[in-house]
Amino acid sequence: MAQTPIIVTPGDPAGIGAEIALKAWQNGCKDFVILDNVPRLESLASTLGIEIPIISISQLDAFSPDCGALQVMPVSWAVSPQAGKPDIANAPVVIQAIKDAATYVQSGQAAAMVTNPIAKATLYEAGFTYPGHTEFLGSLSSLDKGAPLMMLACDQLRVVPLTIHIPLTEVAPTITSAMIIDACHLIAKSLHRLEGIKDPHIAVCGLNPHAGEQGSIGQEDEKVIAPAIATLRAENINVTGPHSADTLFHAEARATYDAVLGMYHDQVLIPIKTIDFYGGVNITLGLDFIRTSPDHGTGFDIAGKAIARPDSLIAALKQARHMATRQASNNAR
Numbered sequence: 001m002a003q004t005p006i007i008v009t010p011g012d013p014a015g016i017g018a019e020i021a022l023k024a025w026q027n028g029c030k031d032f033v034i035l036d037n038v039p040r041l042e043s044l045a046s047t048l049g050i051e052i053p054i055i056s057i058s059q060l061d062a063f064s065p066d067c068g069a070l071q072v073m074p075v076s077w078a079v080s081p082q083a084g085k086p087d088i089a090n091a092p093v094v095i096q097a098i099k100d101a102a103t104y105v106q107s108g109q110a111a112a113m114v115t116n117p118i119a120k121a122t123l124y125e126a127g128f129t130y131p132g133h134t135e136f137l138g139s140l141s142s143l144d145k146g147a148p149l150m151m152l153a154c155d156q157l158r159v160v161p162l163t164i165h166i167p168l169t170e171v172a173p174t175i176t177s178a179m180i181i182d183a184c185h186l187i188a189k190s191l192h193r194l195e196g197i198k199d200p201h202i203a204v205c206g207l208n209p210h211a212g213e214q215g216s217i218g219q220e221d222e223k224v225i226a227p228a229i230a231t232l233r234a235e236n237i238n239v240t241g242p243h244s245a246d247t248l249f250h251a252e253a254r255a256t257y258d259a260v261l262g263m264y265h266d267q268v269l270i271p272i273k274t275i276d277f278y279g280g281v282n283i284t285l286g287l288d289f290i291r292t293s294p295d296h297g298t299g300f301d302i303a304g305k306a307i308a309r310p311d312s313l314i315a316a317l318k319q320a321r322h323m324a325t326r327q328a329s330n331n332a333r
Protein backbone atom coordinates (compact mmCIF):
# COMPACT_ATOMS: atom_id res chain seq x y z
CA MET A 1 0.00 0.00 0.00
CA ALA A 2 1.27 3.50 -0.86
CA GLN A 3 2.62 5.40 2.14
CA THR A 4 0.83 8.62 3.07
CA PRO A 5 3.48 11.37 3.06
CA ILE A 6 4.36 13.85 5.74
CA ILE A 7 3.83 17.42 4.54
CA VAL A 8 6.66 19.88 5.29
CA THR A 9 6.09 23.64 5.23
CA PRO A 10 8.75 25.98 3.81
CA GLY A 11 8.92 28.28 6.83
CA ASP A 12 10.61 31.58 6.08
CA PRO A 13 12.20 31.04 2.65
CA ALA A 14 15.13 33.28 3.60
CA GLY A 15 16.02 30.88 6.40
CA ILE A 16 17.57 27.42 6.51
CA GLY A 17 14.32 25.45 6.10
CA ALA A 18 14.85 24.45 2.47
CA GLU A 19 18.52 23.61 3.04
CA ILE A 20 17.77 21.27 5.95
CA ALA A 21 14.93 19.66 3.98
CA LEU A 22 17.30 18.96 1.06
CA LYS A 23 19.82 17.52 3.51
CA ALA A 24 17.18 15.44 5.35
CA TRP A 25 16.15 13.88 2.03
CA GLN A 26 19.81 13.28 1.15
CA ASN A 27 20.20 11.58 4.57
CA GLY A 28 17.46 9.05 3.81
CA CYS A 29 14.24 10.74 4.98
CA LYS A 30 12.26 10.19 1.82
CA ASP A 31 8.71 10.01 3.17
CA PHE A 32 7.83 13.69 2.91
CA VAL A 33 6.62 16.26 0.41
CA ILE A 34 7.68 19.89 0.83
CA LEU A 35 5.66 22.95 -0.09
CA ASP A 36 8.03 25.17 -2.05
CA ASN A 37 9.11 25.83 -5.60
CA VAL A 38 11.18 23.47 -7.78
CA PRO A 39 13.32 26.05 -9.67
CA ARG A 40 14.20 27.79 -6.39
CA LEU A 41 15.07 24.50 -4.67
CA GLU A 42 17.17 23.39 -7.66
CA SER A 43 19.03 26.68 -7.64
CA LEU A 44 19.56 26.50 -3.86
CA ALA A 45 20.72 22.86 -4.07
CA SER A 46 23.23 23.82 -6.74
CA THR A 47 24.54 26.75 -4.65
CA LEU A 48 24.89 24.47 -1.64
CA GLY A 49 26.52 21.66 -3.63
CA ILE A 50 23.69 19.23 -2.92
CA GLU A 51 23.01 16.93 -5.85
CA ILE A 52 19.54 15.46 -5.60
CA PRO A 53 16.70 15.10 -8.11
CA ILE A 54 13.74 17.35 -7.37
CA ILE A 55 10.31 17.01 -8.99
CA SER A 56 6.98 18.75 -8.75
CA ILE A 57 3.78 16.87 -7.94
CA SER A 58 0.39 18.51 -8.20
CA GLN A 59 -1.39 16.53 -5.49
CA LEU A 60 -0.37 14.45 -2.52
CA ASP A 61 -1.86 11.21 -3.79
CA ALA A 62 0.78 11.33 -6.57
CA PHE A 63 3.48 10.91 -3.89
CA SER A 64 5.73 7.91 -4.30
CA PRO A 65 8.37 7.24 -1.63
CA ASP A 66 10.45 5.20 -4.08
CA CYS A 67 10.51 7.60 -7.02
CA GLY A 68 14.07 8.67 -6.25
CA ALA A 69 13.38 12.40 -6.11
CA LEU A 70 12.48 15.00 -3.53
CA GLN A 71 8.83 15.73 -4.22
CA VAL A 72 7.53 19.28 -4.08
CA MET A 73 4.02 20.72 -4.10
CA PRO A 74 4.42 24.14 -5.69
CA VAL A 75 3.94 27.49 -3.98
CA SER A 76 4.56 30.83 -5.71
CA TRP A 77 6.80 33.19 -3.78
CA ALA A 78 5.75 36.83 -4.07
CA VAL A 79 9.39 37.86 -4.36
CA SER A 80 12.42 35.70 -5.00
CA PRO A 81 13.74 34.57 -1.57
CA GLN A 82 17.21 35.86 -0.64
CA ALA A 83 19.20 33.86 1.92
CA GLY A 84 19.33 35.66 5.27
CA LYS A 85 17.06 38.51 4.14
CA PRO A 86 13.44 37.91 5.13
CA ASP A 87 10.91 39.80 3.04
CA ILE A 88 7.53 40.74 4.41
CA ALA A 89 6.06 40.30 0.90
CA ASN A 90 6.45 36.53 1.24
CA ALA A 91 4.67 36.40 4.63
CA PRO A 92 1.20 35.61 3.17
CA VAL A 93 2.70 32.67 1.25
CA VAL A 94 4.41 31.38 4.42
CA ILE A 95 1.13 31.60 6.35
CA GLN A 96 -0.97 30.04 3.57
CA ALA A 97 1.45 27.10 3.38
CA ILE A 98 0.96 26.40 7.10
CA LYS A 99 -2.82 26.53 6.63
CA ASP A 100 -2.71 24.26 3.58
CA ALA A 101 -0.49 21.75 5.35
CA ALA A 102 -2.92 21.58 8.29
CA THR A 103 -5.80 21.00 5.86
CA TYR A 104 -3.88 18.18 4.14
CA VAL A 105 -3.37 16.41 7.47
CA GLN A 106 -6.92 16.98 8.68
CA SER A 107 -8.28 15.53 5.42
CA GLY A 108 -6.01 12.47 5.63
CA GLN A 109 -3.98 13.37 2.49
CA ALA A 110 -0.89 13.75 4.69
CA ALA A 111 -0.02 11.66 7.74
CA ALA A 112 1.41 14.59 9.73
CA MET A 113 2.82 18.06 9.23
CA VAL A 114 6.35 19.20 10.02
CA THR A 115 6.86 22.94 10.04
CA ASN A 116 10.08 24.69 9.10
CA PRO A 117 10.90 27.78 11.18
CA ILE A 118 9.13 31.07 10.60
CA ALA A 119 10.48 34.52 11.43
CA LYS A 120 7.95 35.63 13.97
CA ALA A 121 8.82 39.34 13.80
CA THR A 122 8.44 39.34 9.99
CA LEU A 123 5.03 37.70 10.20
CA TYR A 124 3.92 40.10 12.97
CA GLU A 125 4.94 42.99 10.72
CA ALA A 126 2.75 41.51 8.01
CA GLY A 127 -0.24 41.43 10.38
CA PHE A 128 -0.03 37.82 11.66
CA THR A 129 -1.83 37.92 14.99
CA TYR A 130 -0.69 34.62 16.52
CA PRO A 131 2.47 34.35 18.66
CA GLY A 132 3.67 31.32 16.66
CA HIS A 133 2.73 28.09 14.91
CA THR A 134 1.44 26.54 18.13
CA GLU A 135 -1.33 29.08 18.65
CA PHE A 136 -2.06 29.46 14.92
CA LEU A 137 -2.48 25.71 14.47
CA GLY A 138 -4.60 25.69 17.63
CA SER A 139 -6.96 28.13 15.89
CA LEU A 140 -7.30 25.72 12.94
CA SER A 141 -8.05 22.64 15.04
CA SER A 142 -10.56 21.25 17.47
CA LEU A 143 -8.69 21.11 20.74
CA ASP A 144 -8.29 18.98 23.82
CA LYS A 145 -8.85 20.88 27.08
CA GLY A 146 -5.74 22.90 27.95
CA ALA A 147 -4.48 22.79 24.34
CA PRO A 148 -2.51 23.74 22.46
CA LEU A 149 0.65 23.04 24.44
CA MET A 150 4.21 23.14 23.15
CA MET A 151 6.34 20.16 24.14
CA LEU A 152 10.04 20.00 23.30
CA ALA A 153 11.59 16.57 23.41
CA CYS A 154 14.99 15.00 22.93
CA ASP A 155 16.29 11.58 23.98
CA GLN A 156 17.11 12.83 27.47
CA LEU A 157 14.32 15.27 28.32
CA ARG A 158 10.76 16.37 27.60
CA VAL A 159 9.61 19.84 28.60
CA VAL A 160 6.45 21.90 28.29
CA PRO A 161 6.32 25.65 29.02
CA LEU A 162 2.95 26.65 30.52
CA THR A 163 3.22 30.12 29.01
CA ILE A 164 4.96 30.46 25.65
CA HIS A 165 5.63 33.71 23.82
CA ILE A 166 4.65 36.37 26.34
CA PRO A 167 6.82 38.98 28.05
CA LEU A 168 8.40 37.82 31.31
CA THR A 169 6.54 40.58 33.19
CA GLU A 170 3.24 38.94 32.21
CA VAL A 171 4.12 35.42 33.34
CA ALA A 172 3.25 35.72 37.05
CA PRO A 173 -0.15 37.37 36.50
CA THR A 174 -0.99 34.91 33.69
CA ILE A 175 -0.46 31.54 35.35
CA THR A 176 -3.40 29.99 37.17
CA SER A 177 -4.02 26.72 39.01
CA ALA A 178 -6.60 25.76 36.37
CA MET A 179 -4.02 26.16 33.58
CA ILE A 180 -1.58 23.92 35.45
CA ILE A 181 -4.26 21.29 36.07
CA ASP A 182 -5.38 21.27 32.42
CA ALA A 183 -1.79 21.19 31.18
CA CYS A 184 -0.87 18.21 33.39
CA HIS A 185 -3.97 16.30 32.28
CA LEU A 186 -3.06 16.92 28.64
CA ILE A 187 0.61 16.00 29.11
CA ALA A 188 -0.32 12.76 30.92
CA LYS A 189 -2.86 11.83 28.26
CA SER A 190 -0.48 12.69 25.40
CA LEU A 191 2.47 10.73 26.83
CA HIS A 192 0.23 7.72 27.25
CA ARG A 193 -1.28 8.03 23.78
CA LEU A 194 1.90 8.95 21.90
CA GLU A 195 4.57 7.06 23.80
CA GLY A 196 2.66 4.38 25.69
CA ILE A 197 3.82 5.75 29.05
CA LYS A 198 1.20 4.78 31.61
CA ASP A 199 0.94 7.05 34.63
CA PRO A 200 3.77 9.40 33.53
CA HIS A 201 5.57 11.35 36.23
CA ILE A 202 5.33 15.09 35.57
CA ALA A 203 7.69 17.32 37.56
CA VAL A 204 6.28 20.85 37.90
CA CYS A 205 8.65 23.79 38.28
CA GLY A 206 8.12 26.56 40.75
CA LEU A 207 8.12 30.10 39.41
CA ASN A 208 10.41 31.85 41.84
CA PRO A 209 13.96 31.06 43.00
CA HIS A 210 13.93 28.02 45.35
CA ALA A 211 10.24 27.56 44.48
CA GLY A 212 9.49 30.66 46.54
CA GLU A 213 11.35 29.61 49.73
CA GLN A 214 8.05 28.98 51.55
CA GLY A 215 6.52 32.22 50.36
CA SER A 216 9.41 34.48 51.28
CA ILE A 217 10.58 34.90 47.65
CA GLY A 218 7.22 35.25 45.89
CA GLN A 219 3.77 33.86 46.56
CA GLU A 220 2.88 32.04 43.31
CA ASP A 221 4.57 28.76 44.25
CA GLU A 222 2.44 28.34 47.38
CA LYS A 223 -0.74 30.06 46.23
CA VAL A 224 -1.05 28.98 42.57
CA ILE A 225 1.24 26.03 41.80
CA ALA A 226 1.09 23.94 45.00
CA PRO A 227 -2.74 23.86 45.14
CA ALA A 228 -2.87 22.69 41.51
CA ILE A 229 -0.44 19.88 42.33
CA ALA A 230 -2.50 18.89 45.37
CA THR A 231 -5.64 18.69 43.21
CA LEU A 232 -3.87 16.58 40.59
CA ARG A 233 -2.39 14.24 43.18
CA ALA A 234 -5.85 13.77 44.71
CA GLU A 235 -6.93 12.57 41.24
CA ASN A 236 -4.01 10.11 41.26
CA ILE A 237 -2.13 12.00 38.54
CA ASN A 238 1.58 11.39 39.09
CA VAL A 239 2.71 14.99 39.60
CA THR A 240 5.35 16.42 41.93
CA GLY A 241 6.48 19.93 42.80
CA PRO A 242 6.71 22.81 42.82
CA HIS A 243 10.40 22.02 42.28
CA SER A 244 13.23 24.54 42.25
CA ALA A 245 13.88 24.78 38.52
CA ASP A 246 17.63 25.14 39.00
CA THR A 247 18.01 21.62 40.41
CA LEU A 248 15.69 19.81 38.03
CA PHE A 249 17.75 19.29 34.90
CA HIS A 250 20.99 17.47 35.77
CA ALA A 251 21.22 13.81 34.77
CA GLU A 252 20.22 12.30 38.15
CA ALA A 253 17.15 14.55 38.40
CA ARG A 254 16.15 13.82 34.81
CA ALA A 255 16.10 10.09 35.58
CA THR A 256 13.25 10.65 38.08
CA TYR A 257 10.51 11.99 35.78
CA ASP A 258 9.01 11.67 32.28
CA ALA A 259 8.37 15.36 31.58
CA VAL A 260 8.75 18.78 33.14
CA LEU A 261 6.06 21.45 33.15
CA GLY A 262 7.78 24.85 33.42
CA MET A 263 6.12 28.17 34.01
CA TYR A 264 7.72 30.09 31.14
CA HIS A 265 9.60 29.64 27.87
CA ASP A 266 13.24 30.08 28.90
CA GLN A 267 12.87 28.14 32.17
CA VAL A 268 12.56 24.91 30.18
CA LEU A 269 13.87 25.71 26.69
CA ILE A 270 17.32 26.70 27.94
CA PRO A 271 17.91 23.29 29.58
CA ILE A 272 16.71 21.27 26.60
CA LYS A 273 18.61 23.34 24.04
CA THR A 274 21.73 23.10 26.20
CA ILE A 275 21.42 19.33 26.50
CA ASP A 276 20.65 18.70 22.79
CA PHE A 277 20.66 21.80 20.61
CA TYR A 278 20.61 19.90 17.33
CA GLY A 279 18.39 16.93 18.16
CA GLY A 280 15.37 18.46 19.88
CA VAL A 281 11.86 18.30 18.44
CA ASN A 282 8.92 20.61 19.02
CA ILE A 283 5.59 18.75 19.26
CA THR A 284 2.22 20.46 19.56
CA LEU A 285 -0.03 18.67 22.05
CA GLY A 286 -3.82 18.64 21.93
CA LEU A 287 -4.47 19.28 18.21
CA ASP A 288 -6.73 17.08 16.07
CA PHE A 289 -3.73 16.38 13.79
CA ILE A 290 -0.01 15.69 14.20
CA ARG A 291 2.47 18.55 14.03
CA THR A 292 6.16 18.49 14.86
CA SER A 293 8.98 20.89 14.07
CA PRO A 294 12.72 21.31 14.50
CA ASP A 295 13.37 23.11 17.79
CA HIS A 296 15.59 25.81 16.28
CA GLY A 297 14.75 28.98 14.41
CA THR A 298 15.32 30.36 10.93
CA GLY A 299 19.12 30.55 11.22
CA PHE A 300 19.31 33.69 9.06
CA ASP A 301 22.98 34.15 10.00
CA ILE A 302 23.94 30.85 8.33
CA ALA A 303 21.35 30.65 5.54
CA GLY A 304 22.82 29.85 2.12
CA LYS A 305 26.22 28.93 3.60
CA ALA A 306 25.81 25.13 3.42
CA ILE A 307 26.51 24.70 7.14
CA ALA A 308 23.01 24.25 8.58
CA ARG A 309 22.59 20.91 10.32
CA PRO A 310 19.50 18.87 9.42
CA ASP A 311 19.48 16.76 12.64
CA SER A 312 16.54 18.48 14.28
CA LEU A 313 14.39 18.36 11.13
CA ILE A 314 15.30 14.69 10.70
CA ALA A 315 14.31 14.05 14.33
CA ALA A 316 11.04 15.97 13.74
CA LEU A 317 10.25 13.88 10.64
CA LYS A 318 10.97 10.63 12.51
CA GLN A 319 8.89 11.75 15.49
CA ALA A 320 5.99 12.71 13.21
CA ARG A 321 6.09 9.31 11.49
CA HIS A 322 6.29 7.55 14.87
CA MET A 323 3.23 9.48 16.08
CA ALA A 324 1.29 8.78 12.88
CA THR A 325 2.03 5.06 13.10
CA ARG A 326 1.02 5.00 16.74
CA GLN A 327 -2.16 6.94 16.06
CA ALA A 328 -3.10 4.50 13.28
CA SER A 329 -2.59 1.54 15.57
CA ASN A 330 -4.52 3.22 18.41
CA ASN A 331 -7.39 3.90 15.97
CA ALA A 332 -7.35 0.31 14.72
CA ARG A 333 -7.90 -1.06 18.25
Ligand SMILES: NC(=O)C1=CN([C@@H]2O[C@H](COP(=O)(O)OP(=O)(O)OC[C@H]3O[C@@H](n4cnc5c(N)ncnc54)[C@H](O)[C@@H]3O)[C@@H](O)[C@H]2O)C=CC1
Binding pocket: 016, 020, 116, 117, 118, 119, 120, 121, 133, 282, 293, 294, 295, 296, 297, 298, 299, 300, 301, 302, 307, 308, 309, 310, 311, 312
Ligand atom coordinates in the same frame (compact mmCIF):
# COMPACT_ATOMS: atom_id res chain seq x y z
N1 LIG B 1 9.33 26.94 15.19
C1 LIG B 1 9.68 28.14 14.74
O1 LIG B 1 9.12 28.62 13.77
C2 LIG B 1 10.77 28.92 15.42
C3 LIG B 1 11.10 30.14 14.91
N2 LIG B 1 12.07 30.90 15.51
C4 LIG B 1 12.40 32.17 14.85
O2 LIG B 1 13.70 32.11 14.31
C5 LIG B 1 14.24 33.43 14.25
C6 LIG B 1 15.68 33.42 14.71
O3 LIG B 1 15.71 33.05 16.08
P1 LIG B 1 17.04 32.80 16.91
O4 LIG B 1 16.70 33.03 18.30
O5 LIG B 1 18.17 33.52 16.27
O6 LIG B 1 17.30 31.24 16.82
P2 LIG B 1 17.94 30.30 15.71
O7 LIG B 1 17.67 28.92 16.18
O8 LIG B 1 17.48 30.65 14.35
O9 LIG B 1 19.52 30.59 15.78
C7 LIG B 1 20.29 30.52 16.96
C8 LIG B 1 21.73 30.09 16.60
O10 LIG B 1 21.73 28.71 16.30
C9 LIG B 1 22.23 28.46 14.99
N3 LIG B 1 21.43 27.41 14.36
C10 LIG B 1 20.08 27.31 14.37
N4 LIG B 1 19.70 26.23 13.71
C11 LIG B 1 20.81 25.62 13.27
C12 LIG B 1 21.05 24.43 12.50
N5 LIG B 1 20.05 23.67 12.05
N6 LIG B 1 22.33 24.12 12.20
C13 LIG B 1 23.35 24.88 12.64
N7 LIG B 1 23.18 26.00 13.39
C14 LIG B 1 21.93 26.36 13.68
C15 LIG B 1 22.06 29.79 14.24
O11 LIG B 1 22.98 29.91 13.20
C16 LIG B 1 22.27 30.80 15.36
O12 LIG B 1 23.63 31.06 15.53
C17 LIG B 1 13.31 34.31 15.06
O13 LIG B 1 12.53 35.08 14.17
C18 LIG B 1 12.40 33.35 15.79
O14 LIG B 1 11.10 33.85 15.92
C19 LIG B 1 12.75 30.46 16.61
C20 LIG B 1 12.45 29.24 17.14
C21 LIG B 1 11.44 28.37 16.58
Ligand SMILES: NCC(=O)COP(=O)(O)O
Binding pocket: 131, 132, 133, 134, 135, 150, 269, 282, 293, 295
Ligand atom coordinates in the same frame (compact mmCIF):
# COMPACT_ATOMS: atom_id res chain seq x y z
N1 LIG C 1 11.03 28.87 20.85
C1 LIG C 1 10.16 27.91 20.31
C2 LIG C 1 9.33 28.48 19.26
O1 LIG C 1 9.44 29.65 18.95
C3 LIG C 1 8.39 27.59 18.56
O2 LIG C 1 7.19 28.24 18.39
P1 LIG C 1 6.08 27.72 17.39
O3 LIG C 1 6.21 28.54 16.17
O4 LIG C 1 6.33 26.28 17.15
O5 LIG C 1 4.82 27.98 18.12
